[in-house]
Amino acid sequence: MTVLRSPLVRFIVIRLAYTVAVLLGVMVAVFFLIQIVPGDPVRIALGTRYTPESYDALRSASGMDQPLMSQLASYVGNAFTGDLGVSFRNSEPVTTMLFDRLPATITLALAAIVVALVIAVPLGFTAALREGRWADNVIRVISQFGISVPDFWMGILLIGLFSTALGWLPSAGFESFAESPVGWLQHLVLPAITVGLVTGAIMTRYVRSSVLEVVNAPYITTAESKGLNRKRIMLDHVGRNALVPVLTISGIQFAALLGGVIVVEVVFAWPGLGLLVYDSVAARDYPVLQGAILLIAVIFLLVNLVVDILYAAIDPRIRLS
Template identity: 65%
Template structure:
């Protein structure tokens, strides 16, 4: 007896879409992401409950009055039973309502959306700088293993990994702003309102982020290229008399991109989560500086919302990286 075909009652085109590997992969990843987000939601909700003392009283500080205290406690839903608070917060978060700020009463979602473009623009600029540094430097270092140029690149990458972000930023400010006067020391201009102003302001924080990320990624690129260079198919390609450039680009670099893509996704997600020190040094109004100020002001709804947004960004970046695996190397199956 033949087993019933799943989704047999659906039209053939619909069945084809539902059974496509990418669609099935996206469905599994979506389910996984929802589970992760639910766990993050529990953690950020517990943040307020685990804070010693009354978070509303702490947040108000010298602004405390009985009227302000009761109004803020009611607006935050902290006057309700614990279980009701959690489900109320979870339901509101699903609708995009993350509460109101303890500090100024503005909606947390609005605050986060105002800061997100600055963080995204800095992250994209910084990761492009990192790739422009890491890919050529890592490939060149691996192809010249043991030579002086390889040693120089390795020492430079180790220096970049060891240097603190704030010190790198201060050095760039001292050189390009204080000494040469080419670039502003701090501030931000929206990309679409003032592209030229945005570029002038993003260069120094972008270089700071890019140099540090590029140093980390250079080591991964070098290791990946060295590993692929020792594979049997690379030696076979060389023994056939193929030009070194063809062997490098077709057989080495392409196959080394998979681990490079992994570290690129990690670095991009790290920058998107908010490079706090860099944003504070350059007065960059991104998520990192927002979290820094929220922690200082004990603005727990903003901290909760920022953590949730950062978790979503991490999951999105990981999803895109997983999809790109199959684009770069067709032998990789989405699972």
């Protein structure tokens, strides 16, 4: 077991165990939360198609006629094999529905992170390097405004300006990149900017704090006292060291966006996981709702795991903590 003596390997093993434990906890919590929601999902799903025979058949097919703990054991066991059941609405496998919608949500989250970084990095550096001056104060006020504004309201404002008033961009919908790259980009711009503006406001504060911490570090003072070029100090010392925690925050924000763009996807009719969750709640399609929450949790945990491992590989102090 020589491999396990490595601090980095031990760190990875511990994080993997933590990830699996959290995932099991999420699965159990989601299962029981769904159980306490008022109403009979099978009866609601059948609607006007209800008959005693169809009701009993759907309950049996979904396993809801079994004891509660048996349902839980089956749910956990099937989930680890990729079987998340079938939709009450259209009898389609939940796994298929989720992975059909996942690319759209990942595309929107990636585009939003790019927008956020384009906003946060220059503004955060500018605010930190001009601490206490008017530029710093203005940027902090703008970032506070961005944090306070609901993303759906921001989306409505952008639709009103760029779609209704100017007619430059479509207000909603989606086009496949394979069918029309230009149409795909036009439909992506507004939702990506909407999410990116809010996320960028949050990340601007992280960038500012990170840069301030590095700028005030003793080794920066030493570099300046040796007469090193200020541009070189900013690039070689401040930039590299300040952006390490920013990359960590970017990964966490990306994972959070995958489960946090529900309202934006509804506003822009973007066919991702968020819109699927919204429709599932409205239709009481609990298998799809359970599956979507579980998938978002898995992605969030995996992104956090990768970020932790990369951070530990870069900074030895993390793996030894």
